[in-house]
Amino acid sequence: MSFSLGLTGSIGMGKSTTAQMFVDEGCALWDADAAVHRLYAKAGAAVEPMRNAFPTAIVEFSVSREALKQIIANDPGALKTIENIVHPLVAMDRAAFQDSSSADILVFDIPLLFETGGDAAMDAVACVSIPSDEQKRRVMARGTMSETQFEQIRAKQMPNNEKCMRSDFVIVTDTLDHARAQVQDIVRQIRAGMADA
Numbered sequence: 001m002s003f004s005l006g007l008t009g010s011i012g013m014g015k016s017t018t019a020q021m022f023v024d025e026g027c028a029l030w031d032a033d034a035a036v037h038r039l040y041a042k043a044g045a046a047v048e049p050m051r052n053a054f055p056t057a058i059v060e061f062s063v064s065r066e067a068l069k070q071i072i073a074n075d076p077g078a079l080k081t082i083e084n085i086v087h088p089l090v091a092m093d094r095a096a097f098q099d100s101s102s103a104d105i106l107v108f109d110i111p112l113l114f115e116t117g118g119d120a121a122m123d124a125v126a127c128v129s130i131p132s133d134e135q136k137r138r139v140m141a142r143g144t145m146s147e148t149q150f151e152q153i154r155a156k157q158m159p160n161n162e163k164c165m166r167s168d169f170v171i172v173t174d175t176l177d178h179a180r181a182q183v184q185d186i187v188r189q190i191r192a193g194m195a196d197a
Ligand SMILES: CC(C)(COP(=O)(O)OP(=O)(O)OC[C@H]1O[C@@H](n2cnc3c(N)ncnc32)[C@H](O)[C@@H]1O)[C@@H](O)C(=O)NCCC(=O)NCCS
Pocket: 010, 011, 012, 032, 033, 036, 065, 066, 068, 069, 072, 079, 082, 083, 086, 087, 090, 111, 112, 144, 145, 153, 156, 157
């Protein structure tokens, strides 16, 4: 039996970077954002349902994120429709990974873990955390979102302190070395618990 660890945190707080540190420790990784990329790609399972809901979102046989962002900017309610299409498909992709992976620890990088109730399927949850001003600085430095887009996404997410309170582990992502040390400690604790079980 493998151990399922949910890895969550608000936009730009360091989930993807921290997830790779779990991979370095021998954990298998499933990434919800990467699953969405597969679903949006040519022949991906979200393309046809999305075409039905938002014909202008399809560019060259795939779902265009730029077009989606435009659609959401004009109609913030569109995000709910998008989620209703995407989230069940994401859940199927996750279940297939869970069934097929043989690593001792499976890490699920899921931005909306608590918001979608996905935490119920996890043995434990780790949340990445940094102060909100640093979060904004890091997202703006990526240069992929306007401040309005960032604030829209952030407003939809559960507040960071609530996520941290509901998690079994909090990983402070202030420096790479500090984050790695915390990841190694969590992996050690989980493996020790598995050995005791
Ligand atoms: C809004 C979209 C077009 C923005 O695309 P873009 O490439 O600019 O950003 P990206 O996908 O990398 O998302 C950046 C971060 O925003 C956050 N985020 C994305 N979608 C949502 C959402 N529906 N609610 C809250 N936060 C979200 C996540 O923390 C994510 O890591 C895209 O995120 C999307 O299609 N979202 C709907 C699907 C979804 O809910 N994905 C979340 C993971 S299942």
